[in-house]
Amino acid sequence: STLTTLLELGVIPIINENDTVVTDEIKFGDNDTLGALVANLIEAEALIILTDQQGLFTADPRSDPSATLIGEGRAEDRSYEAMAGGAGTGISRGGMITKIRAAQRAARSGAHTCIASGRELDPLLRVAAGEAVGTLLYASSTPLQARKQWLADHLQLAGDLIIDDGAVTALKSGRSLLPVGVIEVRGDFKRGAVVSCRSITGEEVARGLVNYSASECRRIARKPTAEIEKLLGYIDEPELIHRDNMVGR
Numbered sequence: 001s002t003l004t005t006l007l008e009l010g011v012i013p014i015i016n017e018n019d020t021v022v023t024d025e026i027k028f029g030d031n032d033t034l035g036a037l038v039a040n041l042i043e044a045e046a047l048i049i050l051t052d053q054q055g056l057f058t059a060d061p062r063s064d065p066s067a068t069l070i071g072e073g074r075a076e077d078r079s080y081e082a083m084a085g086g087a088g089t090g091i092s093r094g095g096m097i098t099k100i101r102a103a104q105r106a107a108r109s110g111a112h113t114c115i116a117s118g119r120e121l122d123p124l125l126r127v128a129a130g131e132a133v134g135t136l137l138y139a140s141s142t143p144l145q146a147r148k149q150w151l152a153d154h155l156q157l158a159g160d161l162i163i164d165d166g167a168v169t170a171l172k173s174g175r176s177l178l179p180v181g182v183i184e185v186r187g188d189f190k191r192g193a194v195v196s197c198r199s200i201t202g203e204e205v206a207r208g209l210v211n212y213s214a215s216e217c218r219r220i221a222r223k224p225t226a227e228i229e230k231l232l233g234y235i236d237e238p239e240l241i242h243r244d245n246m247v248g249r
Helices: 002-008 031-041 079-084 096-107 123-128 146-153 165-172 214-220 225-232
Strands: 046-051 072-074 112-117 135-138 159-163 182-186 194-198 204-209 246-248
Touching: 031 046, 031 096, 031 146, 046 096, 046 123, 079 096, 096 112, 096 135, 112 123, 146 204, 146 246, 159 165, 165 204, 165 246, 182 214, 214 225
Parallel strands: 046 112, 072 135, 159 194
Antiparallel strands: 112 135, 159 182, 194 204, 204 246
16 A cells, blocks of 8 residues: 555655545544554554543543543443543544544554653653553454454445345344345445445444445345346356455444
């Protein structure tokens, strides 16, 4: 990738989402999320997020004098989201909650995250030296496979496949999605697009790379695999989404 090549050349890329000009259709939402996605992309060992706070506290230290700094923990600990609270200073998008979610996202590729104050002296050098600075959130010991990690982090979905209860059970058991389990196709997408698989109640069960276009999916929905070739004139894959190209939600 471009980033990998730049790093190999000794270049430090500066990547930013400009809040004043970004459009809703293509925005990532905040630079914390963007940083986590870049960490995933380059398979970084660590993500360091510098902010105006010393790290993650048990409560907002600006309003609760009893709040204490959390030195370390696991990125997937959901209790941290409640501790993180709402928005930040208003200077840019996001707050501590977006940093916690960025740490969870980075952890999916095995990257640890350090949240520390950018106002202290030499925070990056101190973190690199192993000093206890800010909050260190450890990654899971079993990161998703690279392909499934990318699918899990994919923010822009091309469409939805509404599936029946039998398909929901199959997907939650780690099996592939077959045409017979699809009730409805929403959106206009091409083969290879990332689509969401949803139950009839709207719950996202999984997302993955679809083997057929939206128009083809509509033609073979509710049909057994044996009829794909007769309906389309060809058969590319027996599944709409193979389990190796799918990740559960």
